[in-house]
Amino acid sequence: MNQAEISKLVSQLRVRVNPRLRKLKSAGGPEARLDKLRKTVTALIKHERIELNYPRADESRMYAERLISDAIRYGDCHRETMEMADFWLIEKQLVHKLFKVLAPRFVNYSTAYTRMYTAPSVYPEVVKRAVLELRGNPYPSLVPDMHNNRNLIHNVLLDEAKKAYRTQKYEEIAAKIDAAEKSVSEEARK
Amino acid sequence: MMNNINVILARSMVASFPRVATCSKRLTSSLSSEAVRQNHLFDIEQKKQKESVGRIExxxxxxxxxxxxxxxxxxxxxxxxxxxxxxxxxxxxxxxxxxxxxxxxxxxxxxxxxxxxxxxxxxYKIPQPTAVNKIFWRSCSFILGAVANAAFKDTVKVQLHSFPSPNVRSGSFVYDVQLDLADWKPTEKELKVLSIEMIKFCQQSHAIEHMNVSTELALDLFRNNTHKYQQIPDIAAHNNGKITLFRAGHHIDISRGPMVTNTNHLGRVTIANVIKLNTDVPGGPIYRFQGVALPKSIMLNHFAFGLLEERARNLNPARIPGSQESFEEDNSFVAQVTA
Structure with a gap:
């Protein structure tokens, strides 16, 4: 039993990893495919929210997740991680952003570092579109906030139901205390 | 099957009918003659108002x-x-x-x-939806009236009384209805049937139409409903002599409005309870129909919705109609504290 535990050799990603990689219709072969993905990963780290075709978004999401996860795990003094960052980020100032901004931001996250939505496509186009974003970005949310907005009708109803339940419970407790006091005073009279 | 369960509710009363003007005799036959008469008057008035526009600007x-x-x-x-x-x-x-x-x-x-x-x-999902919620609640009351009106067998005389100003915080929407049943306590199954009728009515996707009419026409429309007939002059006095009517399917009711666009905006619907009220309204006992509903666009898990249903079973604290009261809002006597 001298085998290393394989699951600990690479960081486990919190997104689903495709068993087969997509070729992304690259005329130049695997190298051109990687070039495409590098462009997307760089753009994602730079802009924090991008809209693009679904397959490319899904593919580059895995590489971006792996890059951030390594940056958190090994830090900026690790040579291999630095080489990977150098490879994936075309604009070199983003290497600083990766280690100084994104790694501290995501260090305590228990979820994936990116989020992906399917985006609508305008009618004559039938290509599936997607929005890919880093979590904790400064932009307004893409989906309505159904939880924190307490003015939405279901939240109003639930809050009022909670209040009603609490009042009922307090009344029950008060009744119990009254009953206990009564029995004590009756005993004292005897 | 339903006949065993309850003797009062007529299961098949709310069926999908096209408009009176366009539908065949066979379909109208199961509508009450009163509804046919009201819809006929409504259609004529609607046509008249459309023609009175004149030159189009x-x-x-x-x-x-x-x-x-x-x-x-x-x-x-x-x-x-x-x-x-x-x-x-x-x-x-x-x-x-x-x-x-x-x-x-x-x-x-x-x-x-x-x-x-x-x-x-x-x-329903805008950042400040309070006004929309209120309108949704009012529409729910209106539709509840339509269901209560149509769900009972012909042997039970149903007269809609009114619904109070909508208050989402009270946990239930309300319609007060006069039934000539001495002491009816609905069973679970009867409530379920009522809820299903309401869901079916909503799924028929009736546009909720709007029309302003004169007091005379309104009196004619509601001449067979003693309560509405009495309320109309008072409502008109507060609304420049006009009565605002809404129609969904074949149901016509008075309300100040506005309402939501279509009955299919209602998603989850439950009629939670029907409670007999203690009032001095002449003609028979008044029952308070209570329900809870959510818009189609808002999803809620069944456990959380179950809590809301549970709360909606308690008597709604809105004002109870009496023989002496002032009708200010719509069709509704205004509760002094409107939320």
Whole structure:
């Protein structure tokens, strides 16, 4: 039993990893495919929210997740991680952003570092579109906030139901205390 | 199967009917003659009002959406906000509950626009939906009235009384109905049947139409409903002599409005309880129908909705109708504390 535990050799990603990689219709072969993905990963780290075709978004999401996860795990003094960052980020100032901004931001996250939505496509186009974003970005949310907005009708109803339940419970407790006091005073009279 | 369960509710009363004017005799036969008469009057008046517009004038509507703007040229006194929404896209037409004119007036989606204005559409998920919630609750009460009116067998005499001003915080929407049943306590199954009737009615996707009519016509429409007949002069006195009517399917009712666009905006619906009220209204006992509903666009898990249903079973604290009261809002006696 001298085998290393394989699951600990690479960081486990919190997104689903495709068993087969997509070729992304690259005329130049695997190298051109990687070039495409590098462009997307760089753009994602730079802009924090991008809209693009679904397959490319899904593919580059895995590489971006792996890059951030390594940056958190090994830090900026690790040579291999630095080489990977150098490879994936075309604009070199983003290497600083990766280690100084994104790694501290995501260090305590228990979820994936990116989020992906399917985006609508305008009618004559039938290509599936997607929005890919880093979590904790400064932009307004893409989906309505159904939880924190307490003015939405279901939240109003639930809050009022909670209040009603609490009042009922307090009344029950008060009744119990009254009953206990009564029995004590009756005993004292005897 | 349903006959065993309950003797009172008629299961098949709410079926899908097209408009009276267009439907065959076979279909109208199961509608009550009263509903046929009311709808006939309503149709005639609607046609008359459309013809009275005369020469068609154009108005400019400036639409302001969350991301885009548009200017539409529409017809004065003919085009409704719903027509504008249809120009802008199916999604906007489907999800909008009510229109907002010039940032201050809430406008029913099927009410013709009188002049050039700025137009916005409100739905259930906007950041400040309090007004929309209230409108939704009012529409729920209105539809509950339609269901209560149609769900009983012919042997039970049903007269709609009124519904109080909508208050979402009370946990249930309400309709007070007079039934000539001495002491009816609905069973679980009867409530379930009522809920199903309401869901079926909502799924028929009736547009909720709007019309302003004179007091005389309103009196004629509601001449067989003693309560509404008595309320009408009082309501008209507070509304420049006009009565605002709404129609969904074949059900016509008085309300100040506005209402939501369509009955299919209701998603989850439950009629939670029917409670006999202690009142001195002449003619028979008044029952308070209570329910809880959520818009189709808002999803809630069944456990959380179960909590809301549980709360809606308790008697709603809205004012109980008596023989002496002032009718100010719509069809409803105004509770002194309107939320």
């Amino acid at each position: 154009k108005i400019q509507i400036e639409y302001e959406g969350p991301t885009d703007k548009a200017t539409l040229t529409m017809n004065k006194h003919i085009s409704t906000p719903f027509d504008c929404a249809k120009h802008l896209g199916e999604r906007i037409a489907d999800q909008s509950a009510v229109a907002l004119l010039n940032n201050d007036t809430l406008w029913h989606m099927h009410k013709p626009l009188p002049d050039s204005c700025k137009l916005q559409f409100l739905h």
